[in-house]
Amino acid sequence: MAEISSDVIRGYNDIIILYLLLNDPSYGYEISKQIRTLSEDKYIIKETTLYSAFTRMEKNGFVESCVDQDLAGGKKRTYYRITPAGREYYRAKCEEWMLTKEVIEKFIAGEGRAV
Amino acid sequence: MAEISSDVIRGYNDIIILYLLLNDPSYGYEISKQIRTLSEDKYIIKETTLYSAFTRMEKNGFVESCVDQDLAGGKKRTYYRITPAGREYYRAKCEEWMLTKEVIEKFIAGEGRAV
């Protein structure tokens, strides 16, 4: 089966992550599992990609983090919450997706189109 | 209006270009105009992006070039022709697109979906 290459997904990891934060804050490991589950194993995000996306988006003000220190055994976990700017960014990226999809599909041999 | 960012289109320039070579060989300047026309000005490929894509794809055996020296006044123009490997690559990329689209749309707030 075809694989999703990094060049193709590039630019969409942000919105995939933000989507999963729309309703509730979450953290890296859970987000990663949810992406895998929701995509039915079609897309498995790399850990480094995920965590560097968090850092980048926090720097850009799209998410806020808070560290939960009270986990059993002194383990810590960093939760991220989407900000209003993050929601706005998500909306803009969704619009961009619609446009991009429209454009790309003019150059795609879809079902039944001869190549 | 939303703009198509380089991160988003990344990975698709190849298939956009190859699509325009499916039926006939062509050259940079014309491809560039065709992309603009076919996308209704929604996507204007940068010259450097286009020409470096040609070089890369020739190195990978997806296109073959031949220089037309016989233009009026000694100007030259480099035509590119898609190879069988290029067609195969195009097909694979189209499949990848279908899959990627399917995955991304699970994380996209489409029409009527609340954000």
Place this chain on the structure above:
DNA sequence: TATATTTACTCCGACAGGCGTAGTACGACA
């Protein structure tokens, strides 16, 4: 006739996101 625009590239270097590799640390389970 002079100037601007279009055609058709080429070269260089910077940037940013993704990713490979490695490492840390704790708990549970066998």
Place this chain on the structure above:
DNA sequence: TGTCGTACTACGCCTGTCGGAGTAAATATA
């Protein structure tokens, strides 16, 4: 005791894209 799952962090490379500049001939405009 060792492996697996959880939950990250750090470092540095790779690659496609892009900004900027340059070249040069053909054609359109004034």
